[in-house]
Structures are given as structure tokens and as C-alpha cells.
Amino acid sequence: MNKKTFFTMMLVLVTMTGLAQTKTATVTGYSPALKDGTLVLAGTGTIGNVVDTVQAGRFDFTLPVEELTEGFFSLMGEGCPNFNLTLFLRPGVTVKLTGNDCFYPLWNVESPLPEQQTQSRITEHCRDVVTELMQMDLAQKPWAEREVVEMKWMKQQMDILPSLPVDAATIYALWLTSMTAKNTKDFPHMEQLKKLEKTIATRAPKGFEEQLAEIHNNVYPPRLLQVGDEAVDAELLDMQGQKHHLFEAFADGKYVLLDFWGIGCGPCMMSEPEMKEFYEKMKDKIEIIGINQNKLTEWQKHEFSKRIIWKNWNNASKDISSRYCDIGAIPYYVMISPDKRILWKSMGYGPGWFMGMADAFNGLKQDNSANLSLVIQKVNANTSGTTVSFRCYSHKDYWFRIAKDSYLEANGKKYKLTAADGIKLDEDNFTKVKASEATDEFLGNICYTDFTLTFEPFDTTPATFDFIEGDVQGAFVIRNVSVK
Incomplete structure (x- = not known):
């Protein structure tokens, strides 16, 4: 709960007597133990940034505040722990921080x-x-x-x-x-x-x-909804403060992807270019609802919020996240079927997730939610063996591995992996083919690699099977893969 996250500072402008003015609070600090160049990070609510660098043990900065506001302060440099010091601020107030070491959460805080x-x-x-x-x-x-x-x-x-x-x-x-x-x-x-x-x-x-x-x-906490449960409705607000209901999104008979996110969440913002490309490709089949977790005014005024092109709603009260999300971490995704059943839930983001999700929706029937960047494209089952064609998406600098003890499960039996083509088993493999024409620095570096794995032949060809990557506890699974 003490991990730092770095945010884009938002200046709140207030019009008074025809002039744009900004109300601020001031924070000053000193410790002889601080090294020159130590970064000073601070913000209010959930929005902050690097606000100063230490020189001769000193720093000072101002933060925009309209009323009594809870904020945070931290340092990043040699000897500084990964912690936050909680600050309470009002317009016009000056807070003075002093210490003799780098353990700033325990420094003396002079404040009225x-x-x-x-x-x-x-x-x-x-x-x-x-x-x-x-x-x-x-x-x-x-x-x-x-x-x-x-x-x-x-x-x-x-x-x-x-x-x-x-x-x-x-x-x-x-x-x-x-x-x-x-x-x-x-x-x-x-x-x-x-x-x-x-x-x-x-x-x-x-x-x-x-x-x-x-x-x-x-x-x-209210009962947490599980995979297979029927979705529940919730009231949300749009950027103009108008009320909406979650179930509005099901009117066109589409799948609905809930995207729980927050300002200052690096992976949330990192996912946006790929999610945008996914949405443009899949909007006839899937509706996305971005559900922001910040305070309403923070979300409404932030530039990132304004560029979201799918349904962009706010849940500052957190009542919907407490029903759908297993843990208070973001990004958190929930896929819901057109008949309002929860299909899968996933936490975090990895490059290629949305590309793999699109392939799974448009191709062979399967549930690849345990590893969205890996998708099965084709299955050829005959008496000599079962050949499964895969595509793996990832950032070109990130490696992936497939274990040599991977297997298929069907008919109550395991079918061992016998051969691999296109990758090396139990070794680092890198994706090589560009997955997008985008020039965006991040999206343009997402690539894919195609490969095939051959397994022992099925005794009887099943309607579906599961692929299990490695014979260890916790290995990820692609479930209910259609043979046809």
C-alpha cells in the first residue's frame, strides 16, 4: 500500500473578479542527510508529480488547493525509503518539514x-x-x-x-x-x-x-460477484455529471468489458493506445465501459480522461468495484456476456493483451483470459498427433516461455507435448513481427510470434480441450478450446 505512483499534476483554475487565480499551499523542507538531486514528489488526492529537487538539503514547492485537502509527499534518492508522508493543506497555509535523516515520514511537521x-x-x-x-x-x-x-x-x-x-x-x-x-x-x-x-x-x-x-x-464488503454469476446494475456518472446505468451498455446485445482504472495508474494509461485500437476493431461486438475510481472533479478535469473514446464513467463511491473486483488494484477488467453473465476477470495489463483478446473473439472458440496475449489460432487433430497453432503477442523486448512439460487435457486424460516448431521450449523467446501499423512509441513496439506445438493424439476426438502450460501448480490454462 506504500508503493509510490507518479501522477500528472493538474492545476485547478478559479475565476475571481475576472482574473484566473490559483489558490495554493506551500511546503518547505530541510534535512542535512539528503543528497543533492534527490527528487521531491508530491500531490493532492491521487494527482501528483515531481515538484522539486533537493539542493543543499533544502526543497520547497506549492500545490493547488481549493479547501482542506489530503495530500502526500515523498522523496526518491539515495537512502530514501519507498513511503509517503501524509499532508493536510489549505489555501494560504505553509507547512514546514524538518529532519536529520532520510526517514522523512517521521520528520517534524510544523503546520497550523x-x-x-x-x-x-x-x-x-x-x-x-x-x-x-x-x-x-x-x-x-x-x-x-x-x-x-x-x-x-x-x-x-x-x-x-x-x-x-x-x-x-x-x-x-x-x-x-x-x-x-x-x-x-x-x-x-x-x-x-x-x-x-x-x-x-x-x-x-x-x-x-x-x-x-x-x-x-x-x-x-457486499458479496463479490464470481465468474458465472449474473452481473448487477450500478449507477455511474459521465463527464457532464449525468447519471447512467451499467445495463445501458447491453442494449445492443454486445459483450461488455468493464475497465476499472485511475488517474496516476501507469499500467492503466499504458494500455490506452492498444485498447483504442482494440475498440475500433471490435466495437461491433464489444462495448467498453471505463469506470474511473478517482474523485469526480479530478477525473473530469484531467486531460487523459477527456481523450477516452468509449463509455467514460465515474464510480468515485467505489460501490461497483466492491461487487466486481477481487482486489483493490487497477487496472482491473471484467468481461460480461450479452446475457449479463460474468465470463472472466483479470487484474493488470500486459502488452498484447487486447490484440490476443480480439483474436480469441474473432477466431477459434476458447477462453484465453488466464493469459490474454497467448491465443490458439488453429487445431489439427488426427491419428498421428494433435497440432495446435499459437500466436503470442508481447512488447518486442519482453520474453516469453513455453514449458516442455505442457500438455492438453481432454477425455479425462493428459496428452503430452511431443514437438515444437517456431520457438524453443523452456527458453526465452521474443516476439518478432510488428502487430500494428501504429507509430506510437509503445504500441508500435508490440510484436507477435507464431508457433506450433504437437501433442500425443487424442484417443477420441473431443469437442473441446484445455491447454495447460506446464505441469506445475498455478500454470496458466487456455480453456474450452474448440477442436473445430
Whole structure:
């Protein structure tokens, strides 16, 4: 939850007495331990950027703010951990950060805002465990070790929250804990979190209804929809603030792809050129609904949001993502059939995914959702063996492998791989043929490679089979491949 993401800064313009003016807050900082050239990253909400570089241990920057706003600050350089320091800002306020080391999340924060003072009390209460987490981050300890300390941190934050004022800092800390609980199997402090959520919701002043509703959904998530379930409707907003319903997209009898994304999510934005080409090719069969997870105003004003050509809606309340997404990570894709059944769900993005998806829809019937960039194009089954023709899409600099112990499964049996043509088994292979005429720096580098694998002959030719890439637990599968 502490990984940095870098965002494009959005300046909010306000018209006053006929002139365009920008309200800002100022942040200054100093530590003699910082190396010259260390990058300073900061932003408000989920939008930020590199705002300064350290010189002689000092930095300063301004951020656009219209009202009390939760922001973040971090450093990238020698000795700096991968962490965020939470800041609360108002127009005209100056916040001063000072320390003697590179552990900036624990620095002294001078601010006139009571919310920042609440945040400082939380930080001080958790000082030892946050120090341990930062040391583990710098030592690149595996997540299995860090997770134990992360859970301890969540517990310490919950321990102090009941004694603090219920303000933006308290509610933000509770939200962070609730997100961790949502994304952690068997969260060890769930009973304490449930009691705390109820207590803070009772004490909270007006104005936090949306945040509290999201926290409640994290603590008491609605039943998560699974593959095979019928889709549920949801209310969403477009760029003009007009209401829409998810089920509008099914009016033309198309498949519907839900794309959960956010501003500042690198893979979300990286996928856009390929998704656009996919949409132009497949819009007669598939409708895409981009479901943005940012605050409504952030999404409406951001330049990336304005160039989306498919249905472009917002779900700032997160109620739909809590029904469809197994984890609070983006991009997250959900494919729904014309009869409103969930066909598959997938998290993340890899170059060539949408090209492989298009081939699977337009070609031989199959479910390649476990690895969308790999698609089966042809099957030839006879008494001497079963030859399967594949196409793999990827960035030209990314390798792929096919295990020599791959097999087909049908008729309750396994049929071993006997030969490969066009690739080397258990070795790095690179895609070679350009997949698009686009000159875009990223899309233009997506390539494909065709190859064939031959397997033992079927005893009886089945209607469908599964391809399993490697005889190991967790190997990806192309399911229900039609022989015809």
C-alpha cells in the first residue's frame, strides 16, 4: 500500500473578479542527510508529480488547493525509503518539514492545521514500527516478512484512533486500514476494525459521508460477484455529471468489458493506445465501459480522461468495484456476456493483451483470459498427433516461455507435448513481427510470434480441450478450446 505512483499534476483554475487565480499551499523542507538531486514528489488526492529537487538539503514547492485537502509527499534518492508522508493543506497555509535523516515520514511537521497535528500524533504513536518498515524497505526484504510488520502497524494505528478527534486525518487513517483489511486474506484485526468503524461513524461530523460509506464497504464488503454469476446494475456518472446505468451498455446485445482504472495508474494509461485500437476493431461486438475510481472533479478535469473514446464513467463511491473486483488494484477488467453473465476477470495489463483478446473473439472458440496475449489460432487433430497453432503477442523486448512439460487435457486424460516448431521450449523467446501499423512509441513496439506445438493424439476426438502450460501448480490454462 506504500508503493509510490507518479501522477500528472493538474492545476485547478478559479475565476475571481475576472482574473484566473490559483489558490495554493506551500511546503518547505530541510534535512542535512539528503543528497543533492534527490527528487521531491508530491500531490493532492491521487494527482501528483515531481515538484522539486533537493539542493543543499533544502526543497520547497506549492500545490493547488481549493479547501482542506489530503495530500502526500515523498522523496526518491539515495537512502530514501519507498513511503509517503501524509499532508493536510489549505489555501494560504505553509507547512514546514524538518529532519536529520532520510526517514522523512517521521520528520517534524510544523503546520497550523489541527488535522496535521492529529496526523502527527498517529505517526508518533507508530514511530517504532514505521521505522522498522522503512528499514525493511531499504533492505528489500520479501513481502512475507514485511506483511507481519505491516499488520502490526495497522494495529497500532487502530489503538490510538479512539483517543483522537474525529477529523480528516482520523478518517483517512481508518480508510487506509480498511483498504488493507479488504485486500488481506484473514486480516488479523478485523473485530477491532469493525468496532472502530462503528465508533468513528457515530462520532464523525458532517461532510465525511462518502468516505465513511467507502470504509463501511471495505469492512463489510457486499458479496463479490464470481465468474458465472449474473452481473448487477450500478449507477455511474459521465463527464457532464449525468447519471447512467451499467445495463445501458447491453442494449445492443454486445459483450461488455468493464475497465476499472485511475488517474496516476501507469499500467492503466499504458494500455490506452492498444485498447483504442482494440475498440475500433471490435466495437461491433464489444462495448467498453471505463469506470474511473478517482474523485469526480479530478477525473473530469484531467486531460487523459477527456481523450477516452468509449463509455467514460465515474464510480468515485467505489460501490461497483466492491461487487466486481477481487482486489483493490487497477487496472482491473471484467468481461460480461450479452446475457449479463460474468465470463472472466483479470487484474493488470500486459502488452498484447487486447490484440490476443480480439483474436480469441474473432477466431477459434476458447477462453484465453488466464493469459490474454497467448491465443490458439488453429487445431489439427488426427491419428498421428494433435497440432495446435499459437500466436503470442508481447512488447518486442519482453520474453516469453513455453514449458516442455505442457500438455492438453481432454477425455479425462493428459496428452503430452511431443514437438515444437517456431520457438524453443523452456527458453526465452521474443516476439518478432510488428502487430500494428501504429507509430506510437509503445504500441508500435508490440510484436507477435507464431508457433506450433504437437501433442500425443487424442484417443477420441473431443469437442473441446484445455491447454495447460506446464505441469506445475498455478500454470496458466487456455480453456474450452474448440477442436473445430
